[in-house]
Amino acid sequence: MLKKTVLAAMTMVMAAGLAACGGNEEAADNKPGASAAPAGEKTKLTYWTGDRHDAEYIKEVIAQFNSTNKDHIEVEMVVRSEDYDQALDLAFTSAQAPDIFRVKENTIQTLYKKGYMAPLDSYLTDEWKKKFPPMEDLNTFDGKIYSLPNYGTTMRLVYNLELFEKAGIKNPPTTLKEMVEDAKKITEAGKADGAYGIAFNLKSPNSALGRSARLIAELSGYGGFGYDFKAGKFDFAGWKEIVEAFKQMKSDGSMLPGVESLDIDPLRAQFAEGKIGMYMSFSSEPGVYQNQFPAKIKWAAAPAPTVTGEVKGASGFLGGQWLAISKDSKNKDAAWKFLSYMYGDNILKTYQEKGFGISMVPSVAESAKAPAINGIDGFLPNKSDGVWPISPSVNVQGIKYYDAFFKYMLEGGDLDKIIEDLNKRYNEALDKAVAAGEVKTKAIPDFDPAKLGGQYAK
Numbered sequence: 473m474l475k476k477t478v479l480a481a482m483t484m485v486m487a488a489g490l491a492a493c494g495g496n497e498e499a500a501d502n503k504p505g506a507s508a509a510p511a512g513e514k515t516k517l518t519y520w521t522g523d524r525h526d527a528e529y530i531k532e533v534i535a536q537f538n539s540t541n542k543d544h545i546e547v548e549m550v551v552r553s554e555d556y557d558q559a560l561d562l563a564f565t566s567a568q569a570p571d572i573f574r575v576k577e578n579t580i581q582t583l584y585k586k587g588y589m590a591p592l593d594s595y596l597t598d599e600w601k602k603k604f605p606p607m608e609d610l611n612t613f614d615g616k617i618y619s620l621p622n623y624g625t626t627m628r629l630v631y632n633l634e635l636f637e638k639a640g641i642k643n644p645p646t647t648l649k650e651m652v653e654d655a656k657k658i659t660e661a662g663k664a665d666g667a668y669g670i671a672f673n674l675k676s677p678n679s680a681l682g683r684s685a686r687l688i689a690e691l692s693g694y695g696g697f698g699y700d701f702k703a704g705k706f707d708f709a710g711w712k713e714i715v716e717a718f719k720q721m722k723s724d725g726s727m728l729p730g731v732e733s734l735d736i737d738p739l740r741a742q743f744a745e746g747k748i749g750m751y752m753s754f755s756s757e758p759g760v761y762q763n764q765f766p767a768k769i770k771w772a773a774a775p776a777p778t779v780t781g782e783v784k785g786a787s788g789f790l791g792g793q794w795l796a797i798s799k800d801s802k803n804k805d806a807a808w809k810f811l812s813y814m815y816g817d818n819i820l821k822t823y824q825e826k827g828f829g830i831s832m833v834p835s836v837a838e839s840a841k842a843p844a845i846n847g848i849d850g851f852l853p854n855k856s857d858g859v860w861p862i863s864p865s866v867n868v869q870g871i872k873y874y875d876a877f878f879k880y881m882l883e884g885g886d887l888d889k890i891i892e893d894l895n896k897r898y899n900e901a902l903d904k905a906v907a908a909g910e911v912k913t914k915a916i917p918d919f920d921p922a923k924l925g926g927q928y929a930k
Contacts, residue, residue: 629644740764
C-alpha cells in the first residue's frame with residue numbers, strides 16, 4: 473500500500489504543478505566503475521520505450537545528448553508499441569536486454585521481481601533524493617530505488633464532439649447503459665461515412681482493458697486489476713457489468729470494424745480522421761493530437777462513465793517512475809549519465825509544457841507552465857482522481873483475466889463461470905505467492921474507495 477509520505481509528496485507536486493499547470497541486485501552490482509569504452513571510442517547504449525506519444529520529443533533530446541555529451545556516449549532509442557512487455561522479457565532471456573528502459577506503475581513490480589532493474593542508490597545523492605522523493609511500491613522496493621518520476625497520468629473518455637452532435641447526443645455518457653446507447657446512435661448516424669460509436673485497441677487486450685474497463689471499474693469502486701482490498705483477495709465480480717456492456721457494443725456493431733487487431737496508434741489515427749465516436753485513454757492524448765496525429769475534428773475529454781452513474785471510487789492517478797537501468801548493462805555509469813541528463817529540469821519542464829504529461833517532480837511543477845494544448849483541460853486532475861493502493865502481482869496459471877474477458881466479448885459464453893474460474897486461479901496464485909514470501913498483502917476491512925478521490929483537484 474502506498475505510504476503516507478508518497479501521498480504527501482504527490483499532493484504537494486500536483487498542487488504546485490496545477491497552479492502553474494526487478495531485481496534485488498546488491499548495490500555493488502551497480503557501483504561506479506562499471507565497464508566503459510576505451511578512450512576515444514563510443515560507449516553505445518540502447519534505450520527501449522513503449523511510449524509513442526512523446527517519441528519525437530524524446531528523439532530530439534537524445535540527439536542533443538549524443539551530440540553534446542563529453543563522455544563519448546551514444547544512445548540508440550528503440551520504440552516498441554503493444555508488444556513492449558513481451559519484447560523486454562525476450563530480450564532479457566536472450567541476453568540482449570537494453571541498457572535503459574521505460575517502466576510504468578503497472579509493470580514495475582513485475583520487473584522488480586524478475587530482477588531486470590539495477591538499483592540507483594549508489595548514484596543518488598541527498599540532493600537527488602530531495603528532488604525526487606522515493607515512492608514506496610511505485611519506484612522503491614525493499615529500501616532500494618529503481619526509477620525516478622517524471623509525470624503523472626489521468627484517464628478519461630475521449631470523444632468526438634461533431635459525431636456526438638450529429639447523433640443528437642448532448643453530453644458524454646455517465647453510465648454503462650448510456651455508453652452502449654450512445655455508441656449505437658453514433659454508429660447509426662455515421663456508419664454511411666465510415667464512422668462508428670466506439671473503439672478499443674484490442675490487439676492487446678491487456679492494454680485495451682487497462683485504459684477502459686479498469687477506468688470504469690475504479691470509478692465504480694472496484695479494483696482496477698480485479699483485487700478487492702477490503703477482502704484481501706481477488707474478485708472479478710465487479711467487472712461483470714462492464715464486460716457485458718463491452719460485449720453488447722461489439723454485438724451491436726457499434727465498434728470500429730477490426731478492433732480485434734487494432735493497435736492504439738492506428739486507433740488514434742482513425743479518431744483524428746473522425747471515424748470513432750469515443751474511446752478511453754490517458755492524458756497523453758492531447759499531445760498525440762497536436763504532434764503525432766493532428767486532429768481534423770473537434771474533440772474533448774470527460775470523466776468516464778461508471779456502472780450506475782454514481783462515482784464510488786476514484787480514477788487512478790498513475791505515475792512515480794519513468795526510466796530504469798538494466799541490471800545486465802555493462803555500462804551502468806554511462807547509463808546513469810544519460811539518466812542524469814534526461815531527468816534535468818529543462819527536459820522535464822518542456823515535457824509538461826508540450827502536454828506530454830503533468831509533472832510529478834516538485835521543482836519542475838513549481839516552474840513549468842500549464843500545457844498550452846487543446847484538450848488538456850479535460851485531463852487535469854479533478855475530485856474523482858486519486859491514488860489506489862498497488863494490487864498484488866501474481867503469476868497465475870492459465871488464461872489471464874484480460875484475455876478471458878476479451879474472448880468472452882468475441883465468442884460469448886457463461887460469464888459467471890468465467891469469473892468464478894478467474895477468482896479461483898488468481899486467489900490460488902495469491903496464496904502461493906504469499907506462502908513463498910513473494911507478496912505481502914492483507915485485508916483492509918475499513919477500506920473505502922470513495923475516499924480516494926479529490927487529493928489533486930484544484
